[in-house]
Amino acid sequence: MSSHASDTPVLRTDRLLLRHWDPTDPDDVDFLFDMYARWDVQRFIGRVPRVMESRDEALARAEAWAGHGDVAPFGIWAATRADDGARLGSILLKSIPASGPTEPLAPSGDTEIGWHLHPDAWGHGYASEGAAVVLAAAFGAGLDRVVAVTHPDNAASQAVCRRIGMTSLGLSDTYYNTTCALFEARSMRE
Numbered sequence: 001m002s003s004h005a006s007d008t009p010v011l012r013t014d015r016l017l018l019r020h021w022d023p024t025d026p027d028d029v030d031f032l033f034d035m036y037a038r039w040d041v042q043r044f045i046g047r048v049p050r051v052m053e054s055r056d057e058a059l060a061r062a063e064a065w066a067g068h069g070d071v072a073p074f075g076i077w078a079a080t081r082a083d084d085g086a087r088l089g090s091i092l093l094k095s096i097p098a099s100g101p102t103e104p105l106a107p108s109g110d111t112e113i114g115w116h117l118h119p120d121a122w123g124h125g126y127a128s129e130g131a132a133v134v135l136a137a138a139f140g141a142g143l144d145r146v147v148a149v150t151h152p153d154n155a156a157s158q159a160v161c162r163r164i165g166m167t168s169l170g171l172s173d174t175y176y177n178t179t180c181a182l183f184e185a186r187s188m189r190e
Contacts, residue, residue, distance in 0.1 A: 009072050009073060009075070009137060010077075011077065011130075011133045011134065011137060012082065012133070013082070013129050013130070013132075013133050014082070015081060015082055015083075015126070015129060016079055016080065016081065016082055016088075016126065016129055016130050016133070017079075017080050017081070017082045017085070018077035018078070018079055018080075018091055018130055018133065018134065019077060019078050019080060020065075020066055020075075020077070020078065021061075021062045021065040021066050021076065021077075021078045021090075022062070022066060022078075023059055023062035023063040023066050027087070028062055028078060028087070029055065029058045029059050029062050030055070030058070031078075031087040031118070032052075032058040032061055032062055033052060033054075033055045033057070033058035034118070035089065035090075035116065035117075035118045036051065036052035036057075036058065036061070036116075037051050037052045037053070038051065038118075038119065039051055040119055041116060041117075041118070041119065043151075044150065044151035044153070044154040044157070045116065045151075046176075047176060047177060047178045065090075072137075072141060073093060073134075073137045073138050073140070073141035073143070074093050074094055074095075074111075075092070075093060075094075076090060076091075076092040076093075076094065077090065077091045077092070077130075077134070078090065079091050079115075079117070079121075079126060079130045087118070088117055088118060088121035088126050088130075089115060089116050089117030089118050089121055089126070089127070089130075090115065090116045090117075091113075091114070091115050091127075091130040091131060091134050092112070092113065092114045092115070092134075093111060093112070093113050093134050093135075093137075093138055093146070094111070094112055095107045095108070095109075095110070095111060095112070096108050096110050096111065096112035096147060096149070096175050096176075097175060097176060098174065098175060099173055099174060099175060099176065099177045099178075100177070105176065105177065108174070108175060110145070110147050110175075111138065111143055111145070111146050111147065112146070112147055112148065112149065112175075113131055113134060113135055113138070113146050113147070113148050113185075114148060114149075115127040115130060115131050115157070115160065122156070127157075127160045128160050128163040128164055131160060131164050132163075132164045132165075135164055135165075135185055139185075139187040139188070143187065144186060144187045145184060145185070145186050145187070146166075146184065146185050147175075147182060147183065147184045147185075148161050148166055148182075148183040148184075148185075149172075149175050149176065149180035149181070149182055149183075150180060150181045150183070151180065151181070152171060152179065152180065152181050154181070158181055158183070161183040162183075164185070165185055166183035166184060166185045167183060167184055167185070168181065168182070168183055169182040169183065169184055170182065
């Protein structure tokens with residue numbers, strides 16, 4: 001089975017196109033740097049949040065995401081507006097690492113959905129719309145369960161979880177060696 005980024009599907013909604021990040025496109029790299037260099041975006045991401053400090057970091061991220069090692073339905077997409085291609089943020093579906101003593105953390109066997117949007121895209125329903133189509137693709141490809149983890153204080157992301165039909169499981173330290181608000185969605189096939 002091939003594991004190239006081209007295996008990751010391009011997804012569409014009425015308003016969105018979720019496509020591959022392109023590290024050879026300076027606009028993709030510049031957008032990633034602009035988004036992840038903002039504290040209001042980064043403050044809830046990671047065990048020790050930090051802003052991106054250089055365009056080289058953005059290029060490395062674009063390269064990693066373009067060559068993301070998973071196969072469909074997994075991926076890390078550039079969320080863009082379907083009508084004009086404006087970049088909005090990132091939507092992801094990937095293996096989530098389990099908490100544990102080793103670095104890097106080992107896979108948990110679970111699948112995570114997530115989203116990071118540029119502040120200019122907040123408040124328009126793009127995260128919910130993009131995450132819903134990714135979640136549908138995950139279940140359509142045969143996954144039975146998908147989780148989302150948010151910082152306990154990230155009410156906006158928790159609202160997205162609820163809007164796409166995820167159920168709160170409370171606080172958990174199961175993933176990423178940190179305490180997160182844990183949500184799950186289960187396939188209707190179960």
